Amino acid sequence: MKKLFFIIVLLFAINLKAESKEVIAEVIFENKTDLPISSGTFFITELDKEIKITSAESFKITLPEKGKYQFGFYSEDFTSYTYYPARITSKKNTITIRLEQKSTTETAFNYRNLANSGDLGVGMNFIYNGLNNNPIDFSEFTEAYGVGMVTKNCVVDPITMKRVTTHNQKVVEYLIKNFGEEWRDILPATPFGLKK
Numbered sequence: 001m002k003k004l005f006f007i008i009v010l011l012f013a014i015n016l017k018a019e020s021k022e023v024i025a026e027v028i029f030e031n032k033t034d035l036p037i038s039s040g041t042f043f044i045t046e047l048d049k050e051i052k053i054t055s056a057e058s059f060k061i062t063l064p065e066k067g068k069y070q071f072g073f074y075s076e077d078f079t080s081y082t083y084y085p086a087r088i089t090s091k092k093n094t095i096t097i098r099l100e101q102k103s104t105t106e107t108a109f110n111y112r113n114l115a116n117s118g119d120l121g122v123g124m125n126f127i128y129n130g131l132n133n134n135p136i137d138f139s140e141f142t143e144a145y146g147v148g149m150v151t152k153n154c155v156v157d158p159i160t161m162k163r164v165t166t167h168n169q170k171v172v173e174y175l176i177k178n179f180g181e182e183w184r185d186i187l188p189a190t191p192f193g194l195k196k
Contacts, residue, residue, distance in 0.1 A: 040075030165193030
């Protein structure tokens with residue numbers, strides 16, 4: 001009886017040790033464009049970890065254990081789609097990042113031109129993320145101040161959220177510089193990064 005008990009405890013300990021092993025996952029790129037990757041950020045949400053990427057070479061990451069993780073990739077130059085198993089294990093451990101051509105309007109207009117102060121007053125928009133069942137009427141505000149709104153999808157990764165907030169704060173700086181604080185009274189909705 002003691003031998004049987006000892007064997008059960010031993011098997012249980014081996015099983016626990018096997019489950020607590022680290023998992024090595026491979027990240028591969030599928031570049032559907034002719035452009036090389038010059039910079040980007042691969043992130044693991046649950047571990048709050050970011051890895052800077054400078055080429056499309058595959059690489060391996062070590063995860064503390066098997067389980068569910070959320071991965072993503074962001075680059076100024078590409079629209080990226082990340083595919084991976086719902087649960088990462090030692091056998092299901094491939095993360096695929098597909099890169100596609102990014103639309104020029106999203107890259108050039110929304111972010112790069114805002115850095116140039118000469119372009120601030122032309123066609124600027126507050127960016128809102130989320131589903132909008134009750135459309136916001138921005139026409140009066142746009143007519144008065146030349147600033148409108150653009151609604152993006154509700155799925156936002158931390159990097160995009162930071163960029164949207166920075167963008168909206170630059171629009172606010174423009175409005176304060178040119179119109180003082182009066183515009184806040186007729187702003188139809190509060191965008192990300194702004195306190196009303």
